[in-house]
Amino acid sequence: MWNRYRADPFFLIRYSVGSIVLCALIIRFHATIPGVAxxxxxxxxxxxxxxLPNFYLQAVAALGFSAVCFGLDTPANxxxxxxxxxxGLFLGCYAAVAIHxxxxxxxxxRWVNRIVGEVCGVLLLTGYATFLIPHLAHHRYPDDPLRDPHPPGHLSFPAYLNGMVPTLVACMNRLYADLWAGRDGRYPWLSRITRTLIPLAFLMRVLLLLVLLRPMLFAYLFVPLxxxxxxxxxxxxYMTHRPDPAGGFMILDLKDGIFHRxxxxxxxxxxxxxxxxxxxxxxxxxxxxPDDRPMRTYGQVITSRSTNG
Structure with missing residues (x-):
């Protein structure tokens, strides 16, 4: 997908349209099943x-949905x-690890990867391609404040968490501009269409999960997930990309402590x-x-390092 994205300015448009149409068809088919309210x-x-465009607004909306559902539900439910x-918490961690x-x-x-990625992409709401592209950019440009989609930098964890979505969006827009702004005269309108379709596909995945799970399972299972x-x-x-005293950043293996183990x-x-x-x-x-090869991240060369948890 990375190579197709870099070779085709329409790749994310096609992927998003395909996701939107597929979700709409499943929702429509589900509505025709006899006995489904x-x-x-x-x-x-x-x-x-x-x-909504940041983690805390999303969390408030999701937990609010769950609270309303809980208040309207029966005591047995x-x-x-x-x-x-x-x-949901356990499955959410596994879905994150699986798509990664x-x-x-x-x-x-190898063919299993596409299936796992697409299924978990629905649960993450981003879709597989829209996860994979910025993630591989993260591997190419770790801790680069402009090209890494989620560099922790010197932020506190709450500030980093709140800024992950806007930073990811800005990185995606910059990657697309770097590829096509100077190469394709259609870039301005291609960029606008892409920026519209990706959130719309995100929304359609939300609605699809609501239809398939119904409000109770959406609230009680999917929201924690x-x-x-x-x-x-x-x-x-955040915990494995930390500032280094020399002014750069170090990438860590966290192996010690009960939590990390x-x-x-x-x-x-x-x-x-x-x-x-x-x-x-x-x-x-x-x-x-153990692997002691040096690895370059933003600002310096990193050698093998492990910390206590």
């Missing part, structure tokens, strides 16, 4: 707030909230981030042999 338009309006929420792994073609056989996905991505990247054991070595950057094709970087 219609969902009140108010639930669609509330779920659509997940397209309310008892399902704890097990479903815990399951698939973006590096690390699953075998979605928040867990975003939190894991943010926390891993459990997360690495359960979620395919997700905090062994330096090893992952050196060998992104590995399914589980926590099982890799």
């Amino acid at each position: 219609a969902i009140h338009w108010g639930w669609f309006a509330a779920a659509a707030l997940l397209v 309310r008892l399902l909230l704890p097990p479903l929420a815990v399951s 792994t698939a973006s590096h073609q690390a699953f075998r056989p 979605y928040i867990a996905e975003l939190m894991l991505f943010a926390h891993v990247n 459990v997360m690495n054991a359960v979620f395919l070595g997700t905090y062994c981030h330096r090893t992952h950057h050196l060998r992104p094709y590995l399914l589980n970087p926590s099982r890799a042999a």
Whole structure:
């Protein structure tokens, strides 16, 4: 997908249109199934707030949706909230790890990666291609304040978390401009169409999940799942890309401490981030042999390093 994106200015337009049409067709088909009750338009309006442009607004909208659903639900259904929420948190972490792994073609056989990526892309709401492209840019330009889609820099974690979506959008726009602004005279309108279709595809995935899961499962299962996905991505990247006293940035493998040991054991070595950057094709970087090769990130050359959790 990375090569197709770099070779074709219409790639993300086609991908987004395909996602929009497919979601619309599934929603329409679902509405024709006998015995399936219609969902009140108010639930669609509330779920659509997940397209808001930063993490905290999304979290407020999602938790507000869940609170309203809980308040309107029956006492018996309310008892399902704890097990479903815990399951959602666990599945969200696994979905985040799975789409990340698939973006590096690390699953075998290789054709599995596209299937896993597309399914998890719906759960992440971005779609597979719109996750993969900025993620591979992150590997090419780690900690570059202009080309890395989510550089922590010197921000606090709350500020970093809140700025992840705007920074990602700005990076995507810059990548597209670097590729096509000087090469294709259609760039201005291609850029406007792309910037419109990507959020629309995001919205259609939200509505698709609401239709398939219905409001209760959307509130009790998907909302925790979605928040867990975003939190894991943010926390891993923030904790493993840290400023160096020399003025650059260092990428870390976090292996010590109960939290990091459990997360690495359960979620395919997700905090062994330096090893992952050196060998992104590995399914589980926590099982890799030590690698002392220097790796360049923004500002300096990084050598092997591990910290206590």
